[in-house]
Amino acid sequence: MDFANTPSFFRQGPRPLVRLISCATLSVALLVADSRYGLMEPAREALSVVLYPLQWAVNAPVSGVRDLSSFFTTQSELQQENAKLRTAALSNAAQLGRLATVERELTELKALAQIASSRTDVAAQAEVLYTGRDAFTYxxxxxxxxNAGLKGGMPVLDGHGLLGQITRVQPLTAEVTLVVDKNQMVPVMIERTGQRAILYGYGGGVELRYMPIHADIKEGDRLVTSGIDSVFPPGVPVAQVGKVDRNAGAAFARVACIPYAGVQSSRYVLVVSEKSMPPAPAPAQPVVPLDAKAAKAAAKAAKKGEGKDAKTKSTAKAATPASGPR
Amino acid sequence: MERPQELLKPVKRRLIYLTFALALIVELVPLPVGSVRWLPDFVGMLILYWVLNQPSRVGIGTAFLLGLIADVATAGLFGQHALAYTITAYLVLLRQRQLVMFNLGVQAIVVLGLLQVNQLIMVIARMATGSAFVGWSFFLPPLVGALLWPLLTNLLVLPYRQRSL
Incomplete structure (x- = not known):
């Protein structure tokens, strides 16, 4: 493809067709390398560095104009925007507050749900309606x-520990006396040593009373229910030992404690059934006189009774699984 | 309109570089999004212009290099502009002696065809590498480019007119 008037004695490098083929092959190779294998990223980066001054030169006037126009924003516009932002901030704050409440409730419920699923004796899950209006009781x-099968005396827990005990039941509501109430007592055990004690509420707080002065108890000990009272299930955390005051003049140490449960703060609570006692042993059979007649009659009675017994046994068997887990 | 066979000053290499730089800047200007649909490919047009008028200075190699730069500038696929510019530059070189003699109107028609070839090559390259077809509006910019061709030619001749004219 020589040009007719190109003097052939001038060396002009490779002929156009050769150049075309080499350049086209090269660009097709680049295309494939870029699209299929992504090999051209370094080259692209290098070239973009070369291009950067051009880019900057192009963008400088544009950004300059933008800066200038933002410098001359009118006062009223600013004020308007300010007011708008302030309203937005207000509504956001309200929303945020609501969110925080909901989040707290969620964590509380989650903790409760965990406890509820790990316990087999849960009677009901309940929400706190209000706190008693009486300032002297808690x-x-x-x-x-x-309606939910609650009975007086049932222990009440929340996500952190023991909250109190049901003291009065109405058809739709129930009254929970908190552990910090003045007349509330909880038999507890110092988890570390296993020593038993009784935790007394004194109206706004709890303390251990009648602890010997040299009792092995120290700040930070966990108190859990001991479970020897047939009311509270064993092992529920109740309080943490706060300050131990050993006064040489007194007979007992003063042990102030801090309840674990959010006594004044929880919204959702868990009512568990009272600890089931082992069934009482059957009363001893009266001694039967051993004469033959009586024995015969007894055997007859026993035979008759066996059939009955079998029947009752089977019904009892059917009944036991339902009541068994309690 | 027969083109006057006027005597022009020799073209400086500097001017060629400058025009290419300007064309690349136009590619880089942050224009509104819709303008891409009709704005012609100035780098491609300038390559056609210089290959047509200065074939000894600007050839296939230059077209290829500028194509690579344009690829980076437009964030396209590496090599698509290079391939298109290389092929159109070669097509111009084939008939360069003829094309130079045409008047601007005929040249514009030829340029329209060449720019469409550019677009076609790019479409084929993109579709071969897995992109979807962008629509027929992709072939609109060459029309605008062809309409601008006489203006571009007159503008670029301007610095080389003899002062006495």
């Missing part, structure tokens, strides 16, 4: 009552 009203 009571909560919850939104479950006899």
């Amino acid at each position: 009571k909560l009203i919850i939104d479950r009552g006899t």
Whole structure:
């Protein structure tokens, strides 16, 4: 493809067709390398560095104009925007507050749900309706009552520990006396040593009373229910030992404690059934006189009774699985 | 309109570089999004212009290099502009002696065809590497480019007119 008027004695490098083929092959190779294998990234980066001054030169006037126009923003515009932002901030704050409440409730419920799923003796899950209006007692009203099978005396927990005990049950609501109430007592055990004690509420707090002065108890010990009272299930955390005051003049140490449960703060609570006692042993059979007649009659009675017994046994068997886990 | 066979000053290499730089800048200007649909490919047009008028200075190699730069500038696929510019530059070189003699109107028509070839090559390259077809509006910019061709030619001749004219 020589040009007719190109003097052939001038060396002009490779002929155009050769150049075309080499350049086209090269660019096709680049295309494939870029699209299929992504090999050209370093080259692209290098070239973009070369291009950067051009890019900067092009963008400088544009950004300059933008800066200038933002410098001359009018006062009213600013004020308007300010007001708008302030309203937005207000509504956001309100929303945030709501969110925080919801989040707290969620964590509380999650903790409760975990406990509820790990316990087999949960009677009901309830929400606190309000706290008692009486300033001298520490009571909560919850939104479950006899309708949910609640009974007086049932222990009440929250996500952290023992909260109190049901003291009064209405059809739809129940009253919970908190552990910090003045007349509330909980038999506890120092988890570390296993020593038993009784935790007394004194109206706004809890303390251990009648601890010997040299009792092995120190700050930070966990107190859990001992479970020897047939009311509270064993092993529920109740309080943490706060300050141990050993006064040489007194007979007992003063042990102030801090309850684990959010006594004044939890919204959702868990009512568990009272600890089931082992069935009482059957009363001893009266001694039967050993004469033959009586023995015969007894055998007859026993035979008759066996059939009956078998029947009752089977019904009892059917009944036991339902009551068994309690 | 027969083109006057005027005597021009020799073209300086500097001017060629400058025009290419300007064309690349136009590619880089942050224009509104819609303008891409009709704005012609100035780098491609300038390559056609210089290959047509200065074939000894600007040839296939230059077209290839500028194509690579344009690829980076437009964030396209590496090599698509290079391939298109290389092929159109070669097509111009084939008939360069003829094309130079045409008047601007005929040249514009030829340029329209060449720019469409550019677009076609790029479409084929993109579709071969897995992109979807972008629509027929992709072939609109060459029309605008062809309309601008006489203006571009007159503008670029301007610095080389003799002062006495």
